[in-house]
Every structure is written in structure tokens, then in C-alpha cells.
Amino acid sequence: xxxxxxxxxxxxxxxxxxxxxxxxxxxxxxxxxxxxxxxxxxxxxxxxxxxxxxxxxxxxxxxxxxxxxxxxxxxxxxxxxxxxxxxxxxxxxxxxxxxxxxxxxxxxxxxxxxxxxxxxxxxxxxxxxxxxxxxxxxxxxxxxxxxxxxxxxxxxxxxxxxxxxxxxxxxxxxxxxxxxxxxxxxxxxxxxxxxxxxxxxxxxxxxxxxx
Amino acid sequence: xxxxxxxxxxxxxxxxxxxxxxxxxxxxxxxxxxxxxxxxxxxxxxxxxxxxxxxxxxxxxxxxxxxxxxxxxxxxxxxxxxxxxxxxxxxxxxxxxxxxxxxxxxxxxxxxxxxxxxxxxxxxxxxxxxxxxxxxxxxxxxxxxxxxxxxxxxxxxxxxxxxxxxxxxxxxxxxxxxxxxxxxxxxxxxxxxxxxxxxxxxxxxxxxxxxxxxxxxxxxxxxxxxxxxxxxxxxxxxxxxxxxxxxxxxxxxxxxxxxxxxxxxxxxxxxxxxxxxxxxxxxxxxxxxxxxxxxxxxxxxxxxxxxxxxxxxxxx
Numbered sequence: 001x002x003x004x005x006x007x008x009x010x011x012x013x014x015x016x017x018x019x020x021x022x023x024x025x026x027x028x029x030x031x032x033x034x035x036x037x038x039x040x041x042x043x044x045x046x047x048x049x050x051x052x053x054x055x056x057x058x059x060x061x062x063x064x065x066x067x068x069x070x071x072x073x074x075x076x077x078x079x080x081x082x083x084x085x086x087x088x089x090x091x092x093x094x095x096x097x098x099x100x101x102x103x104x105x106x107x108x109x110x111x112x113x114x115x116x117x118x119x120x121x122x123x124x125x126x127x128x129x130x131x132x133x134x135x136x137x138x139x140x141x142x143x144x145x146x147x148x149x150x151x152x153x154x155x156x157x158x159x160x161x162x163x164x165x166x167x168x169x170x171x172x173x174x175x176x177x178x179x180x181x182x183x184x185x186x187x188x189x190x191x192x193x194x195x196x197x198x199x200x201x202x203x204x205x206x207x208x209x210x211x
Numbered sequence: 212x213x214x215x216x217x218x219x220x221x222x223x224x225x226x227x228x229x230x231x232x233x234x235x236x237x238x239x240x241x242x243x244x245x246x247x248x249x250x251x252x253x254x255x256x257x258x259x260x261x262x263x264x265x266x267x268x269x270x271x272x273x274x275x276x277x278x279x280x281x282x283x284x285x286x287x288x289x290x291x292x293x294x295x296x297x298x299x300x301x302x303x304x305x306x307x308x309x310x311x312x313x314x315x316x317x318x319x320x321x322x323x324x325x326x327x328x329x330x331x332x333x334x335x336x337x338x339x340x341x342x343x344x345x346x347x348x349x350x351x352x353x354x355x356x357x358x359x360x361x362x363x364x365x366x367x368x369x370x371x372x373x374x375x376x377x378x379x380x381x382x383x384x385x386x387x388x389x390x391x392x393x394x395x396x397x398x399x400x401x402x403x404x405x406x407x408x409x410x411x412x413x414x415x416x417x418x419x420x421x422x423x424x425x426x427x428x429x430x431x432x433x434x435x436x437x438x439x440x441x442x443x444x445x446x447x448x449x450x451x452x453x454x455x456x457x458x459x460x461x462x463x464x465x466x467x468x469x470x471x472x473x474x475x476x477x478x479x480x481x482x483x484x485x486x487x488x489x490x491x492x493x494x495x496x497x498x499x500x501x502x503x504x505x506x507x508x509x510x511x512x513x514x515x516x517x518x519x520x521x522x523x524x525x526x527x
Contacts, residue, residue: 039257041214061217061259064246084247085314097287097316103243104317107217108261155312163291166307166447171296187447188311 046110050075051119059106066090068106069116077117077146081190088189091147091154092116098154100188117146120153129153132202140193148189152203155185159207177207212249219261223390223425226262230421231392233258238423240283241317243310244326251336253327253343263319267425270294276431279388282321282424286376287312289320299429300437301456305379308441311448321424324377324387324404325416328370328474329450331355341367342412349412357506358452362473364502368412372405372475373450379439380427381476382456382468388426391419398428405475412474435460436525441470442517453510455517459525463487467518469497472510490519 042061047054050073057072066083069075069092078101081089085103092101093115121127129149132138139145159175167184168175175181182200191199204210220226230236237256239245240263248254267281270292278299280289289295290306310318332338332350339348351359351369359369380401387399404416418424441454451471459465465486468478482496494515501511 039214039216042216044217061215062212083250085243088311088313091313098313099317100243100313103246103314105217105239105242105246105259108239108242108263151313158312163287164296164303164307166304168307171300171303184447185312188313 044107046107048073048106048109048114049112050114051116052113057106061105061107063106064102065092065104065106065109065114066101069101069114075116075118078150079143079146081144081147086190087144087147088151089144089147091150091189093150093154096154096157098151115150117150120149127153128206129202132205133199136198136202136205137195138199138202139191139195144189144191144193148186148191148199151186151189152199152206155182155203156207158185177204177209179204213252213255213257215256216258217261218258220265223262223265223267223423224392224394226260226265227390227392227421227423229260230423233260236260238262240319240322241285242322243314243318244322248327251334253334253336262423267321273428278429280320280427280429282319282426284320285316286310286318286320286323287315289376290315298432299379299383301382301439301458302376302379302429304437304439305375305441305454305456308439308454309375320376320427323374324380324424324427326372326374327415329373330359330370333370342370342408345411345413352504355506356504358450358471359504359507360473361501361503361507361510362477362498363407363475364473365408365410365412367410368408368474369504370408370412370474371471372415372473374476375439375441375451375454375470377401377405378454378468378470378476379456380429381478382458382466383429383433385430386428387424388428389418389422390425391423392421396425397422401427401476402478408474415474433458433460433466435465438521438524440517440521440524442513453513453517455514455521457521457525459486459522465525467493467497467521469514472514486522490515490522494518 045058047056055073069078078092079089081087083102085100090100090102091098094112121130129152159177162174164171164175165184167180179200182203235257239259239261245254265283267283269281271279273279286306290303296303330351332340333342338350341349349368360371385401387404389397436459438457441451443449443451454470456468468476479497485493485496498511
């Protein structure tokens with residue numbers, strides 16, 4: 001193994017000795033010259049299109065789309081589970097496609113069409129997927145449910161559009177709505193209560209494939 | 212998360228210029244890995260250059276019968292492309308075996324190549340890690356290393372590269388196209404793109420500072436069985452213990468690349484002459500020089516058995 005960059009580790013131990021470990025970590029991967037000085041919060045005015053409405057917001061650039069929805073636009077349907085893209089509770093639709101809103105910066109989504117669970121349906125006018133989750137008891141505590149439903153709506157659209165998944169046997173054929181396909185495609189949405197089988201029933205019902 | 216300034220780039224060349232002009236700047240596209248690391252303050256850019264709206268989101272045929280994949284093409288769109296599904300199925304399969312539907316809708320082709328390792332100590336700021344803090348030491352060598360590297364490792368780092376896509380691109384002999392701040396362009400063979408850890412595990416690719424990935428090109432398709440077999444702790448949404456990307460023509464021969472074993476997609480071209488002799492001989496040649504720990508030595512056998520399954524699948 002060759003040491004082809006002797007410059008980087010130079011005074012790292014000195015830095016470590018002189019500074020709290022967490023502070024020293026801030027310069028990871030950067031040479032001393034590259035390290036950026038701490039700076040004050042940066043605020044920007046943006047307009048997000050949320051469930052068909054233009055919503056003007058003034059946000060710290062660090063604000064995730066999830067925090068913009070919940071804390072600033074007061075759309076608290078999307079939930080914060082892990083905040084690291086592992087659980088899917090924050091799933092929303094951006095231009096019809098599902099994403100983890102916790103791993104998105106709000107400032108990067110100006111101009112996009114963002115749909116949250118509130119935009120899919122309301123108590124007096126449920127989206128068919130919401131109604132099916134109720135019919136099939138697709139939840140217990142309900143915390144993951146808005147994310148599950150947004151994801152499920154997108155899953156059926158993806159299958160309808162012919163997009164394959166890891167369990168699709170023939171990449172050249174149109175995928176079908178099967179329990180295997182749904183389980184694979186919904187794997188980014190974790191349910192701690194374990195309502196998975198009822199969730200698969202609910203989605204199959206909406207797709208019209210439940211036997 | 213540390214505060215940062217933010218700008219949207221209008222062109223790849225402008226983005227590269229802005230990156231050179233602003234110390235501590237980083238590009239952001241899908242953001243699925245970078246934002247995660249920024250929340251943990253493992254990445255602390257003072258300035259973000261948003262390249263997600265650059266006009267690099269098309270997949271086009273090249274003059275020599277291959278495909279040029281724009282750096283901003285989303286993983287989901289690449290996996291779903293009709294030409295990729297037909298002619299480069301190993302790439303579709305690899306992409307579909309990675310992450311979740313939500314993440315594949317955001318993650319880009321360029322960003323996927325630049326993913327950081329999922330070594331647990333890289334993610335744990337309370338433990339030393341040479342990748343996070345050069346010279347700090349490696350906690351993984353004597354720690355929980357069941358899923359870490361066995362090939363090309365060093366005394367400073369045994370992290371693996373987490374990408375499935377890159378393993379398929381390695382077996383397809385892809386080329387990474389880039390632009391520098393001064394407008395200079397470069398084409399880097401995927402074999403030379405990722406580095407082994409050596410004494411500088413914090414330097415993961417051969418990209419120069421500010422150099423921006425604009426596309427990945429695939430040469431013309433190679434006929435044969437295209438297989439991506441990934442072995443993991445659960446059936447979906449998990450990183451590989453090991454994976455095999457294979458293109459196996461019916462007449463014999465073939466190509467193999469491996470994930471989950473090293474700091475980069477692993478391919479030993481000389482070992483591919485062993486394919487007719489079977490999984491054991493081929494695995495032996497691929498795994499020459501492996502350095503295991505008591506926890507991850509199981510990967511030696513796992514590679515052989517995964518290869519056997521791949522060869523069976525090709526015959527079926």
C-alpha cells in the first residue's frame with residue numbers, strides 16, 4: 001500500500017488533543033485549508049407547492065422537506081420515525097413519486113408538486129387506499145400509516161407503469177400485483193406493530209387482485 | 212447539522228467552478244447519503260451546490276452501440292429503462308436489489324458511485340475511524356467486523372463499498388465521465404475509479420477536488436446470461452454480505468465482479484479463465500490474498516456457494 005498523500009493526516013493528533021472530539025470531527029476528510037469555518041444559519045424564502053397550494057415559507061437551508069411540512073406548513077401527517085431514510089414513516093409523493101422526505105432538503109424542492117397524506121384524502125373523502133387500510137385493519141398504532149399509504153399508492157402506480165422490482169422474474173414482461181411483489185416493493189416502510197399481512201391485503205384490494 | 216450556504220448550479224462547468232471557488236463546498240444531487248451524514252455531522256460542508264436540476268438526466272445511445280447514462284439519472288429510472296432491462300439486465304438487477312423504492316427514486320447514478328461505506332464505526336462519532344479522522348485508528352479491525360472487507364484491506368481500514376450498481380458497472384466495463392473546473396473533461400475506467408484504502412482510507416476515488424461526474428457510459432452490450440445475485444441478512448432493503456454480478460455467454464467464458472468484499476467493486480479478470488472449472492476453482496482464484504477476521508471468514512465459503520448458485524442459474 002502506498003502513502004501517496006502525506007499531507008492530510010499532518011497535525012490531526014495535535015488538533016485532537018486541543019479540541020473536543022466532536023468539534024475535531026467536523027473537519028473530517030478535509031485538509032486544514034479546506035475546512036470551512038462555522039457560520040451562522042442561512043435563511044431563504046421559498047415557495048413550496050403542497051397538495052396543490054402554493055405555500056410561502058422562510059426556512060433555514062438545513063430544513064428537511066419533512067420538517068418544512070410538519071413544523072412550518074403544519075402538515076403533520078408525514079411522520080418522523082428514524083429521520084435517516086430507514087423506516088419510511090416520512091414518505092411523501094414528489095411529482096407523483098415516493099421519496100423519504102427526511103432525506104430531502106426543502107430548498108431543493110421548490111417548484112415540485114408535493115403530495116402528503118393530507119392531499120391524498122380527508123376524513124370526509126378518503127382515498128381508496130386509506131379506506132382499504134381501515135377495512136383491512138392495516139395498522140395498530142398508526143404511526144407508520146401515512147407513509148405506508150403514500151408508498152402503497154406509488155407502488156401501484158409503479159406496477160401499472162411496468163416498472164420491475166427485485167422479485168420480478170422476467171424483466172421484459174409487465175410486472176403483476178402479487179403478494180411477493182408488494183412485500184418487496186413495500187420493504188422501505190417499516191411497521192413496528194407488524195401489520196404487514198393486513199397492509200398487503202389492503203393494497204391488493206385496491207389493485208383488485210385480492211382473492 | 213452544521214449551517215451551510217446553498218446555490219443551484221446552472222451547468223456542470225459552472226458547478227465545478229463554484230466548487231473550486233468555495234472551500235468546503237460539496238455537490239448535492241439525490242442527497243440520500245450526504246444528508247444522512249450531515250445530520251450526524253460526519254459530513255460538514257459549509258456550502259452546498261445543488262446539481263440535481265442539471266441537464267444530465269437522459270440515457271442516450273452512443274455511436275459505438277453503447278449507452279451514455281447522465282449522472283442525474285435516478286436509480287429507479289435507470290433500472291426501469293427498456294434498453295437497460297433488455298441489454299444490460301445485470302445492471303437493472305443490481306439496482307433493484309439495492310435500497311428501497313423511495314431511495315431509488317432519489318439516488319442518482321453519479322451519487323451512487325460516491326456512496327460512503329456503511330461500516331458501523333464510520334457512522335459512530337464516538338469511536339476512532341481513519342476514514343472520518345485520518346490517523347485516529349480503525350475500530351473495526353478488533354471490533355464488530357462480520358460484514359466488512361476481506362480483499363484489498365489495509366491495517367488502516369477494512370470498510371466495504373456499499374453500492375450494488377457499481378458492481379454491475381464494473382462487470383460491464385463502464386467508464387465514468389467527468390468535468391473539471393477549467394472545463395477539461397476526463398473518462399475514467401470504472402476499474403480505476405474507486406481506490407483501495409491503503410494508508411489513506413479517507414480518499415475513496417480518483418476524482419480530483421471539484422471534479423464533477425457528468426455521465427457513465429456502457430460499451431456495447433455483451434450477450435449471455437446477465438445475473439446479479441445478492442446475499443444479505445434479510446430478503447430486501449439490506450446491504451450485501453456478498454454479491455456477484457455475472458455476464459455468462461452460453462459458449463463459455465464470462466465475466467464476474469463481486470460486492471461486499473472490498474473497498475471497491477472487486478474483479479479479477481485472470482480468475483475468469485477458471486469459470487469452466489467451476490465455482491470452487493473460480494472462487495479460489497478470486498479470493499487469492501484474502502485477509503479475514505474470525506467474524507467474516509465465512510465470506511470465503513459464501514462467495515464460493517454464491518458463485519455455484521450463479522453458475523446453476525446461468526445453465527437453467
